[in-house]
Amino acid sequence: MRILRKIISQLEMPRDQRPFGSGWLSGSFGLLASLAGLLIVLLRWYPETFSYPQIAFIQDSGVVTVALRFVLLAGYALSLISLILSSRKTLGWTALAVSVVASLMATTQPQYITDVPQSVYFGLDYFIINVLIVGFLFVPLERFFPARPEQTVFRPEWQEDMFYYLISSMFVQVLGFITLAPSNLVNTAIPLDDVRIYIVALPFFVQVLVIMAATDFVQYWVHRAFHMIPFLWRFHSIHHSTKKMDWLAGARMHLIEIAILQSLTALPMFTLGFDPAAIQAYLLIVYFYSSFIHANIGWKFGFIERFFVTPRFHHWHHGSDRAAIDINYASHFPIYDWLFGTHHLPETEWPEKYGVVGDSVPKGYWNQFKYPFVKKKRKSAAK
Numbered sequence: 001m002r003i004l005r006k007i008i009s010q011l012e013m014p015r016d017q018r019p020f021g022s023g024w025l026s027g028s029f030g031l032l033a034s035l036a037g038l039l040i041v042l043l044r045w046y047p048e049t050f051s052y053p054q055i056a057f058i059q060d061s062g063v064v065t066v067a068l069r070f071v072l073l074a075g076y077a078l079s080l081i082s083l084i085l086s087s088r089k090t091l092g093w094t095a096l097a098v099s100v101v102a103s104l105m106a107t108t109q110p111q112y113i114t115d116v117p118q119s120v121y122f123g124l125d126y127f128i129i130n131v132l133i134v135g136f137l138f139v140p141l142e143r144f145f146p147a148r149p150e151q152t153v154f155r156p157e158w159q160e161d162m163f164y165y166l167i168s169s170m171f172v173q174v175l176g177f178i179t180l181a182p183s184n185l186v187n188t189a190i191p192l193d194d195v196r197i198y199i200v201a202l203p204f205f206v207q208v209l210v211i212m213a214a215t216d217f218v219q220y221w222v223h224r225a226f227h228m229i230p231f232l233w234r235f236h237s238i239h240h241s242t243k244k245m246d247w248l249a250g251a252r253m254h255l256i257e258i259a260i261l262q263s264l265t266a267l268p269m270f271t272l273g274f275d276p277a278a279i280q281a282y283l284l285i286v287y288f289y290s291s292f293i294h295a296n297i298g299w300k301f302g303f304i305e306r307f308f309v310t311p312r313f314h315h316w317h318h319g320s321d322r323a324a325i326d327i328n329y330a331s332h333f334p335i336y337d338w339l340f341g342t343h344h345l346p347e348t349e350w351p352e353k354y355g356v357v358g359d360s361v362p363k364g365y366w367n368q369f370k371y372p373f374v375k376k377k378r379k380s381a382a383k
Helices: 002-011 024-045 053-060 063-085 089-105 123-142 156-170 174-187 191-199 204-228 230-240 255-265 267-271 275-295 302-306 311-318 336-340 365-382
Strands: none
Touching: 002 024, 002 089, 024 063, 024 089, 024 123, 053 302, 063 089, 063 123, 123 156, 123 275, 156 174, 156 255, 156 311, 156 365, 174 255, 174 267, 191 204, 204 230, 204 255, 204 267, 204 275, 204 336, 230 255, 230 302, 267 275
């Protein structure tokens, strides 16, 4: 436990204490690479348990083997560079040790008694792809084009939000079932064949835009309800409790909120007859887009901000300034906020601070998971 605290303290070291050439960057990325390698080995050991069936084609293509070799080599190389450059050896030695363990595990694999696929699975591969692709895309962008230059990559509570990332990825099967349940009910109860024939005949690009517009319209009102209804706000306030915005901040969501939000916003997507390829394209876009609008990226988009949600637009939604309360609910198109009177985007300003007014949400994943229910019980007990 002491070593873990020491590792975290070095990762969260202020920028002025880790100048370029200090070995911090190589040690940090070496540790991330070695941990990614260890997770990939676990994925290869137990593919039936940890593989997400919808992306199983990635393993079949051999990409996982190539990725494992790459991250292990990166872990070794970066850890050695860190040990050479840094006066603080914890990150380097830890990265090297994890790389050695992952390499030894990669040479063996448990033998299975049966080849029958399991009915329950956890999306460990989904989490690995998220961290490797999304993280390695947005971390450099936040480093070189920050909205807040003083904010570090490993800002306070980053490990908490990474755990949220892990939980939502591992429970992808449960969340997927819940997401599709209302759509399956509508498809069974309401005849929409005429609408579906018209929708599927639209050009691919138009279908993607229609999906974005339709889901964002539903999302706008569901999102607004989470702010206006006290019971729902107890769940949504957890998402707003982060005081530092970056690509990880969007992962901080209570599982109940994820289930409600996804199941309702997915209704038009899975009931109106869109081409599956258009749905897949939308899911890919919205996944990266969610990380983008939360990211600590200070790009100026000019007139584009009138038509599309940008980081500055969504950062105002997360602000705790008086002007930032209950505004900017849209996730893709600000026109919904224009139409329904909740649009707020000053010419160039960013919010001064983020978080929940009053700072009432506790810290830590489990405390935050219990928070909506505990608060409700306290109110009931007081009556």
